[in-house]
Amino acid sequence: MTERRAARAAEAERNDRALLEAARDVLSLDGAHASVAAIAKRAGVGIGSLYRRYRSKEELFQHLAVLAVQQWNEAAERGLAAADPWTGLTGFVTECVESGQGSLAPVAGTIEVTPEMWAASTRGDELLAELVTRAHDAGALRPDATAVDVSLLIEQLRRSPLVDQVRAQGRDDLVDEAVRARRRIIAIALDGLRAGPGRPLPGEPPSLRLFTERWEARTS
CATH class of the missing domain: 1.10.357.10 (Tetracycline Repressor, domain 2)
Structure with missing residues (x-):
């Protein structure tokens, strides 16, 4: 159980880093109108899993x-x-x-x-x-x-x-x-x-x- 939690935490951290890099890239092009879908796609993260973690x-x-x-x-x-x-x-x-x-x-x-x-x-x-x-x-x-x-x-x-x-x-x-x-x-x-x-x-x-x-x- 502890190993699974650690693995999930490590995956969440990797996803966060990928999302931050993607957001930087997308925001540099689209500004405040950048969509979550575009950020998720660039980060290689599913939009569904993203919204399960972040409500908005x-x-x-x-x-x-x-x-x-x-x-x-x-x-x-x-x-x-x-x-x-x-x-x-x-x-x-x-x-x-x-x-x-x-x-x-x-x-x-x-x-x-x-x-x-x-x-x-x-x-x-x-x-x-x-x-x-x-x-x-x-x-x-x-x-x-x-x-x-x-x-x-x-x-x-x-x-x-x-x-x-x-x-x-x-x-x-x-x-x-x-x-x-x-x-x-x-x-x-x-x-x-x-x-x-x-x-x-x-x-x-x-x-x-x-x-x-x-x-x-x-x-x-």
Whole structure:
């Protein structure tokens, strides 16, 4: 009995990971209008079994949001474990971009934020703030760059039109080169965060509410 429960739990975890990856792909194309059927098909999960576990599309997205933030937090913890603050910060950003962090942003404001989502997100904010503070204290991160700037950078970089296009075309011969090209773009963007001579960033720094309050459901 214990072995069967463990096997079912392992299968559920594999399905969740597949659903998260599928949701990231489908949402990048269809936005908030992405259907559960399309996500399930891409993940190779039966729609019937999916609805036996999740009662609604909202419940599915709430669960996937928690998984995504947990991955963010794990990446941040690995960054904080790095001896060099700059290496830790840039490693965190690169990992988040390449794993598709920010892909669930299209559902912001369309689902209710659960206490579990809120707790995971709050922890993520704390970890990122620590990463940024370490990099500032080490003189590695430009002084006018904030944690919200880093969050928004990850969200903007996570989608690569070039990678998406060659994959959609079935050009397997070009995918690796496109991925390498995206890594160069990530490196170029990260270099703009380095402390040193350069023009000041324009305008006032973005507030945390810009990044978080769009998740509040709005009624017409």
